[in-house]
Amino acid sequence: MLRLSLLILIVAFMTSCESRRAFEADEFEREIVLNSIISTDSTWNVKLSYTKSIFDDxxxxxxxxxxxxxxxxxxxQSFFLEQKSPGLYCRGVNPFEGHEYSLIVDVxxxxxxxxxxxxxxxxxVSVISQAVLDQNGLETIEIDIExxxxxxxxxxxxxxxSPFTYEERLDNTEEIEIPExxxxxxLQSVEGETSPTNERLNVSPEDxxxxTAIDDSQSDSSDKQTSLSSPSFISDSGKTGGKILNRLVVNNDILKGIVEGSSNAETNGQPIFQLTVMAVSDDLYEYLQTYENYKQTAVKNTSGSSPSDLFSNIENGLGIFGGFNVKTFNIY
Known part of the structure; x- marks a missing residue:
């Protein structure tokens, strides 16, 4: 399972289980938590548990x-899942792309x-990565996503x-061929000046x-900002032409920090970055957005945030039932 999809599964299971609606012990009523994230490259898994009071250790x-x-x-068609371990219900078949599914759980x-x-x-999805010199003559990388x-x-x-790490490669035990x-x-001109190749996509400034670095909250760039290892959310609302175009600009400071700080640098044939692109269902999209908002709120004020603010599409319970498909690229 790839890194971002693994994050989704971990987030869905852990944070929804920690949803605690009541802050008075005598008012608490436990609820069923259902979590299942499905895709065409994985078989059926549904996790079931109960919420608990914040006073329950x-x-x-x-x-x-x-x-x-x-x-x-x-x-x-319909079928039942089998319990493989406490709280985990499975079946060794894969969902189909474009299909709608319902879960019915009786406890x-x-x-x-x-x-x-x-x-x-x-x-x-197609991806182009290109080295471009910035206004100071320093090398940057522009990664175009179509x-x-x-x-x-x-x-x-x-x-x-995200920065590519050798440990992530070792942890990926599945036989998944990741495009390079x-x-x-x-291109080098006669006068010694450089210019981009003609393969660049026509990406608008708003895309x-x-x-930025993971801990860098400010930048003097006029572009939108996204942090390394943090998801960015895009819908096709207002888009025309049947294509979604995005450009990621990685500055020279980040490039130097990653290459110089790694013992498996580009010269050793290792990727510099790993790019993950996912198509997600509308419910999973909203769930992930509320989780990112929850994380930001929790950092600023842990006493004022609650995992129960996470979006849920579970009737008579909590959690998330969502679908996705993913493509991953190693950037060299």
Whole structure:
């Protein structure tokens, strides 16, 4: 499982389980937490647990007596999931792209829990990475992302750029072939000046993002900003032409810091960055946005934030049932 999709699964399971609606012990009523993130490259997994009071020091209670049914609303077929371990219900089949699914969960002495989502179409993404000299003559990298977007559908995307680490490569035990994107160097003119190649996409300024360091909250760039290892959210609302174009501008300070700080630098054949692009369902899109807002609020004022503010599409419960598809690229 890739890094950003792993983050989604961990976030969905951990933070929703910690949703605690009541702050008085005698007012607390436990609720069912359902978490399931589905895609075409993974089989069915549904996690079920109960919320707990903030005054309860015990572990979260996992639900082991549930009947979990999946209905493919697009085909009319249905099947039950089997419990593989406490609170984990599975089936070794993959969801289909473009299909809508419903979950129906029956737990004794609880109202029926229901949720519906869909799996977005598999992404058609192209990426170009190009070295460009900034106004001070320092090398930067511009990474252009082009997504083929179906204008007949409402689509939602999340992308993230992170420094590549050798440890991540070792942790990726799945046999997934990740495309290699090699940075194109500027063309050298007769006068010794450099210019970009003619492969650059025509990306508007409002779709250009200045990539900042993880701990850098300020930048003098006029572009939008996104931090390393932080997701950015894009919908095709207001977009025309069937394409989504974004440009990420990585400045020279970040490049120097990554290459000089790594024992597996570019000269050793290792990627510099890993870019992950995801198409997500509308419910998962809203969930991830509220989680990012929760993180920002929690950093500023932990006493005033609550995981229960996270978006949930679970009827008679908490959690998230969402769909996604992902493409990952290694940038050299």
């Amino acid at each position: 015990a572990d979260f209670s996992l639900i082991s007596d549930a009947n979990v049914r999946v209905i493919n609303q697009s085909s009319g 004794p002495n609880n109202p029926q829990v229901r949720a519906t989502t869909y799996v977005p179409s598999v992404l058609d 997504i083929e977007d179906d204008p007949g559908e409402k689509n939602y995307y999340v992308w993230e750029i 994107i090699h940075t194109i160097q500027p 250009t993002y200045a990539v």
